[in-house]
Structure formats: structure tokens, C-alpha cells
Amino acid sequence: MTVAYRLERERTKTAPYVLIDEEKSYIRFEGESYLEDIFSFFDEINEWLKKYLSSDFTELTFDCAMEYFNSSTTKQIYNMLRLMDANAIGKKVVANWIVADEDDDMLIECGEDYQEEMENLEFNLVIGDDD
Numbered sequence: 001m002t003v004a005y006r007l008e009r010e011r012t013k014t015a016p017y018v019l020i021d022e023e024k025s026y027i028r029f030e031g032e033s034y035l036e037d038i039f040s041f042f043d044e045i046n047e048w049l050k051k052y053l054s055s056d057f058t059e060l061t062f063d064c065a066m067e068y069f070n071s072s073t074t075k076q077i078y079n080m081l082r083l084m085d086a087n088a089i090g091k092k093v094v095a096n097w098i099v100a101d102e103d104d105d106m107l108i109e110c111g112e113d114y115q116e117e118m119e120n121l122e123f124n125l126v127i128g129d130d131d
Contacts, residue, residue: 095118
């Protein structure tokens with residue numbers, strides 16, 4: 001029996017809360033990200049995502065409720081979305097970009113730009129509290 005992958009990292013001052021629950025086909029990022037060593041933070045996440053997307057998965061949901069992130073994190077999230085998008089054909093891959101009511105930077109500068117770039121996955125802009 002194979003145990004489903006699970007990763008949960010608590011939010012810190014410079015790092016977001018991260019939850020990956022393979023059994024539920026779910027990823028969540030929440031908070032702020034302006035880490036100095038962005039690569040070591042994202043290495044395990046990216047390795048899992050590549051492995052998962054190359055499997056015979058049928059669905060994946062990514063909830064991104066970030067309040068702020070730097071340009072290095074922007075690139076990491078964009079690369080994750082592009083990888084999900086490339087592997088979404090014939091599968092149910094959903095990205096929910098969750099922003100506060102008044103957060104035009106996260107909505108317009110990031111969410112809407114990402115939404116325009118994605119061709120295969122379902123990209124939803126969710127405005128307001130997601131609770």
C-alpha cells in the first residue's frame with residue numbers, strides 16, 4: 001500500500017502556509033512570501049508536483065490565498081501554474097486565486113495576468129473571504 005504524500009508547513013513572517021494533501025488532490029498556499037532562499041523552500045513542492053502531474057492523476061485543486069509575495073515567489077508560482085496548465089488536458093485541474101476585496105495588486109497584477117496565460121486549467125478569481 002502506498003501512502004499518499006502530505007506536506008504541511010506553518011506560516012512564518014517570511015514564508016506562506018503550505019498544505020499539499022495528495023489523498024485529496026489539493027494544494028493550498030496562504031500568507032506572505034519573501035524568502036531569501038526561495039529555491040530550497042520550493043524544491044520539495046516542485047518535485048512532488050512534477051511527480052504527481054506525471055502520474056495517472058485525474059484531478060488537482062490549487063487554492064492560492066496569498067497576501068503578498070516577492071518577484072522570486074511570483075516566478076515559482078507562475079512556473080507551478082504553467083506546469084499544471086500543461087498537464088490539465090483531459091483532467092480536472094482547478095486554480096482558485098483568492099484575494100481580499102480591496103487587493104487590486106493581487107487581483108489585477110497577478111491573478112488576471114495568470115488567468116490570461118492559462119489555456120487548459122480552470123482558473124477562478126475569487127474575491128473576498130474564502131472561509
